[in-house]
Amino acid sequence: MLEHRHAVELRHAYRLMNHGPTVLVSAAHAGVRNLMAAAWAMPLDFAPPKVAVVIDKSTFTRGLVEASGRFALNLPCADQADMAYAVGNVHGGPEGLADKFGHFGIGSFEGQTPGLPLVAGCVGWLECRLLPEPQVQETYDLFLGEVVAAQADARVFSAGHWHFDGHPGLRTLHHVAGGQFLLPADAVQARLPA
């Protein structure tokens, strides 16, 4: 599905996450890569675009983020619900799966950040540079990043807007709990009072 990828202008990068999708956090360092699921992620600023994501101390991905200073937020879609749930439920690293990508048959590709694995089949990708804030990282497991590049699947995101019509399997996932995800359907256009 890589042929549908297109660059998202940085001024529109926040729009990828504005509606609250669950993300997959991917990172790599010294030839080791991993990915994990995170429902707790959000935009933090428009320009330059920034994001915030909670990465628990128990995760192997966290060490890769801290060591490399880079991470990606990948937006999985409905067709990937089982995969997203699976990578969120098993540990990576020496005490877990040495390579979740390989184990689960998850493809990856590189964006603008050398060595940073982006998850194939997702519908949005944000490559981030860690903004080190050791105190909030340690106290709240909260990681901040500046988005340095963004891409999306043009079939469902273009010109700064999502349009899932006709592509139910490409809808973003919104985790409730225990592998139950809500899916966005119709949109409503609010009107300002006269």
Place this chain on the structure above:
Amino acid sequence: MLEHRHAVELRHAYRLMNHGPTVLVSAAHAGVRNLMAAAWAMPLDFAPPKVAVVIDKSTFTRGLVEASGRFALNLPCADQADMAYAVGNVHGGPEGLADKFGHFGIGSFEGQTPGLPLVAGCVGWLECRLLPEPQVQETYDLFLGEVVAAQADARVFSAGHWHFDGHPGLRTLHHVAGGQFLLPADAVQARLPA
């Protein structure tokens, strides 16, 4: 609609926001109250439940949060899309609307936090105690809070799960941009590999 409100166990409070809804931030201090819209909000911890929300320096609500040390995250629903968009597009306070509640005819009620206005007609409410982090508040406009009480509309949230079937107007709002909100529809249950 107040008769449908029920307390949400604190261990389930994060479930109200796990799927990424847009929220209304309300606060009050010294007899002055305000509310604003925020798409950038997320859970931050399970127990005790914590949340993170971006509150811009230009907002009047921010001063009320800092002065009172309290804020509420209210989850507006589809039937309130126009209201949610409106309160997010006009300023409150001395240079704006003196009372957005009154101006827009928005009802309010009190939960467990004396004086903290909760927005009537919403489908979820989280009363929060500010966790002061001056450095991230100043640098990133990022505010952290501990959830001290939570409620939800029992018609669409109970036993820790959302169930919007039969209540399309009570679905949570997920802002894309410019008053366009995505609405959750069907749910998918992911399965772990055997």
